[in-house]
Amino acid sequence: MDTDNSTAVAETSEDSTPTTAKSSDSVVIETRNLSKIYRDFWGRKKVHALKSLDIEVRPGEIFGLLGPNGSGKSTTIKLILGLLFPTSGRVLVFDQDASETRKNERIGYLPEESYLYKFLTAEETLDFYGRLFDLSAAERRDRVKQLIELVGLQGAKHRQLKEYSKGMTRRVGLAQALINDPDLILLDEPTTGLDPIGTREMKDLVLGLRDRGKTVLLCSHQLADVQDVCDRVAILHQGELKELGRVSDLLKVQDVTEVHATGLDDAAKAEIAEVIARHGGKLESIDNPTATMEDLFLNIVRESEARPGARRVSQSAEANDAASGSSSDGDQA
């Protein structure tokens, strides 16, 4: 990929809607040639954090902003919220300039670090944020109840936040970001510090937001999370846009054909190999697919919850143990 600033990153997409041919009301966030330079106390240039960024986030999609530390993700979010001013270029949100603070009434924001008051309960916290949005007492009561259910904290809603795990605190943070029933939700590293179960739950919550018609901008350097939930991604490096497109298109491996089948015996597999060879193809592998470590981990935890005390040792681990002469201690389920 060309790293020259003057070279626009073309969007990778099979349905390839040209990024220039759009109607402005079909876009929730639009950055145009957006740049940010942080300056020191004397106005001297310190860091060129964002360089000529052009992206669009469309209604109802989960858009991932992906990049290593210091690539400009948080700076982009702050520019969208109007907490920072661009050095050059523009950000439009719902067709209004990002400096227009009223547009923030339609935005929910989960910062990388949520600074929540630890002596309040989840209910009190959400009620407090509801007051900041001028919700009436009745609206606050309904909204707090709905959100506590949505993020799965019914059983802990009367406990003070200082007793919460990181995953529970992150869920309160998400509920707080949704208190104003926003159309656009900005999530900065929503899975930071979460274990695989908390991460899966957070990802499911984000997918649930899209199902309810919300638009989500998700910043992360957790590649697997972005792959699992995002429709499209922009990849930043050192403040520059390096790639932009649909996740499914960007990850597609060209020139390799994948077939999944069940119930094939060895003879059928040999026949398939023969057909591939006859057509001039090269059989790279014919094997059982592997699950992800996340699937394995979540299955084990769920099984353990369903059958406390039972120990599960996979057959391949047992076979390896047997081959190496060691034996398991016989207490597996």
Ligand SMILES: Nc1ncnc2c1ncn2[C@@H]1O[C@H](COP(=O)(O)OP(=O)(O)OP(=O)(O)O)[C@@H](O)[C@H]1O
């Ligand atoms: N207030 C600031 N003053 C000076 N430089 C800053 C400031 N905020 C961010 N930067 C610099 O701007 C660049 C982009 O930072 P930013 O926080 O936007 O990156 P990020 O992609 O969100 O990183 P991370 O993944 O670590 O949160 C970095 O080099 C950072 O040091």
